[in-house]
Amino acid sequence: MHFVQTFKSVASLVAGLALVSPTLAVPVETTQELSQRASSGAKRILLWPWINTNEVENNIAPALKATASTLADSGHFKLVANWETWHPDEVPKSLAFSPQLATRDHFSGERWNQLMDVLSWQKDAIVQSLNEPDLAGVSAADAANLWSQLVNLRKSHGVKLVTPACTSNPASKDWLSDFMGRVGGDSKPDYLGVHFYTTSTNSADQEIEYAKNYITEQYNAYKIPVFISEISSTSRDPAAAKKFIEDMSNWMDQQDFVFGYGFTGWSRKPADEFSSPAAQLLNESGGLTDLGKWLAGV
Template structure:
């Protein structure tokens, strides 16, 4: 198997609620420039995705996540052989459909336990990704022991302009001085006063601009576009123009753009 990291920084996010990892294998067919995937959970092949074909092979790096402190000891194992471990998902967010809200203090106590779950001697930690509260994240960093400090910062960016995207990314890097895993981004704002994309071409252009910048920015280690779902519920309000896969499991034109490098 080729080294997935040699292909590039881009990866795929996939909701475990789909029950199977089979559809995402299509994103890693020969010639794909994508290198990794994650699914907000501990493994891609196991009881959390029970309908995955037993013989499914995905020639890409998988990065497991501990979605919330409640799942630290849920009886499910981390996918073996993983180089990285992602921390909690948007613990500053009050929407229970996408996050399990915790105070920085509670998250810090759980983080100490999370750090002990590492299964490989060189496995590196990636911080929790906040929905938007930089203050929450600053506080969290002051509360965790030095020996549990994450090696990388996980970031989510939802905006509708390239300029704001770059500004937000640079703010996170300047504030925390860590290399970044951008684990969610799309052309979408959750500010009710900011309209979504007007047409599909706008999203194609936004992807082209952002992926080029991400590939050229040395402190960005990995990135994953948000929009690989079949069930529209799992878009969680992100505009369907951002879809990489349709409801029938077919790759969209935007998905093919992403597979082919995003901006080439």
């Protein structure tokens, strides 16, 4: 339904995916500078899907490279993430990277090795865990077993850890409660992963109220900073999508318990039928839409 799922299905159709194995370059900022940027007042997370990297490397959408530089240099983003464990080459390393072990397969093999490569040059990284495990059929018990591997990584590399990010479906609360009951003490997460998507039919005002209440309730349940790794409007009404994105951004910027938040839509086309064209942050050429410009402050 969301980026990681859609793009994984696209991957089976795109022969060029095998070409996406970025060479790790020397970072242009020191570890201290990266850490300072990540702890600055900016809370926005640039969700830069791996398909953008594929399109840059295969010269499908060259404009994406210039857009990536504009976004990284805007000063409005604290992190970039791509649902992967490798850094997207076209995004300057002046923007700290938050790798994600999005599926069980990422906890071993090539994806794990890529994560270790990232940690060799980016210290104090924020590592995200499973993406919507409640939809992927991963039990809370299995997720907790995988989490122990990340806890060891925190001890050895000083990273900070984000819980698996569930959907905002009612059943996901039970999944998260089960998981959190298994990871106390030295295994306690640093951040709480949260997703929120609107319905396509409710008014923007209704969805804004729902989103604020849901995010606040999640924080109050566990009292650790919230890392909103996916949020967006699915309304097909441009005015409603704009209001949701702008009002929620302004609200999240003001909440001390919100560590960061990332709107989806940083791709040339909607990820799937669930995603709304009205909430896209890039146009079909790879440039910024008006909403994208607003989020980037450019």
